[in-house]
Amino acid sequence: MGQQAAPVRTARLGKAVGSGPGAVSGAVLLLAGGAEVSEQRPFPFSTGLVRALGRRLARTGRTEGLAVHPVHYRYRGWNGTEAHLASDATWAADEAVRLYGDVPVCLVGLHMGGRAALRAGGHEAVNSVVALAPWLPEEDVARPVEPVKQLVGRRVLIAHGTNDERSDPELSFRLAARAKKVNRDVCRFEVHSDGHGLHQYRDEVVALTEDFVLGALFGHPVSRPVEDALAAPPPIGLRMPLASGFGRSLRK
Template sequence: MAQHAPPARGARLGRAVGASGSGSTVSGVVLLLPGTSRFTPGPVRALARALGRAGGAEGLVAHTLPHGAGAVREEQARWAADEAVRRYGDVPVCLAGYDAGGLAALRAAGHEAVNSVLALAPCLGRADGAGSPEPVKQLAGRQVLIVHGTNDARSDPEDSFLLAARAKKANRSTCRFEVHSDGHSLAEHQAEVVALAVDFVLGAVCSGRYSRPVADALAAPPPLGLRMPLASGFGRSLRR
């Protein structure tokens, strides 16, 4: 199969949100990877709209990929990163995923165009005695943010903490926020989650600047920077 062809059925970039015009007007790309079901989108739709509003003037483009699962989701992420480079040139790419999309974003982070990864309530399988832990070497050199609700009944938040702890050893630019009392969909504090995600993406892809909480989380040693509480009202008074 030719390298430019989609490796999995349904692999495509969704409609562009944000900067428009020729490729020369685009300075960065966010690839949004939803979960397995279109009926449980989590914060992805709200995040796409917020990125379009906040990042369009800075040349940021966001594309939402189709829903998928497992290895198909991971292949879609890698194909989409290739397609972003083909379409927009040598610009930084952020993989931002929720649920199974969060896991795919983490796994596909080794793509040479990817400079940052955002994983929202990633579905991780804790390795048993016969299995291997999720790899983290591909996260080296990337900016990484993991966000997880403390009441997530579908994906154990402790699994993402353990992954973040291992990732931090390979990559100091890793942080993790906990959304207290929120579940897998991150619906109860969606506004704060979206504001945090936008702040991280704009900093990683466009400006290189982060709000104080994100900067502190990236700089803090473990476990402090990996169990940062997401404050109620985050984003209301941010000044970039």
């Protein structure tokens, strides 16, 4: 008997976080981390920060018609030129359009998911990107730098812990600086003394993301720090410190 072909893996859009809105007028797609190279099945979608973001966004955005979905990848790894995670993010944006029609989409990614969000940001439905502690490859003459032209016309937020020993924060600064040259709507916050998981200031990171996403998708006024970071020339707006306690005075 001949060997049976292995089933083809497909990406999947997870169930909407929370009870979900009635009529949908915007969508957030949550992109968890992954590995640089791996064809194993993806990690369970259990990252604390991503789950906290999903719950917060679903709760505060419900009255606006915000649908929040996790994206389940085909593979754990980015896998070189295959860029599986970015391809899955692009597929997920297509799926959001199929489900909800012509609504704005925000890609919110953590670690390798942050790289996927940035790479897939050129999808026509995407109007904004959030990359938290994005894993980015080292830049050298043998390796092409990460593209940024796909981010033109999108509002982009990057946040990175200054003590991240797994995803070099200087690489996200360099990418942000290149992106800022072609798109003024780019800002980057530095989470001082925090590490790769952004655990120490998780509440502040969640509040920053909420503030940015609701502004980008629904036109809400953003907080003064975000407004200043978007308006400031580099490097000021790309090294904006995330203040301890950020978000306590914002809407709950």
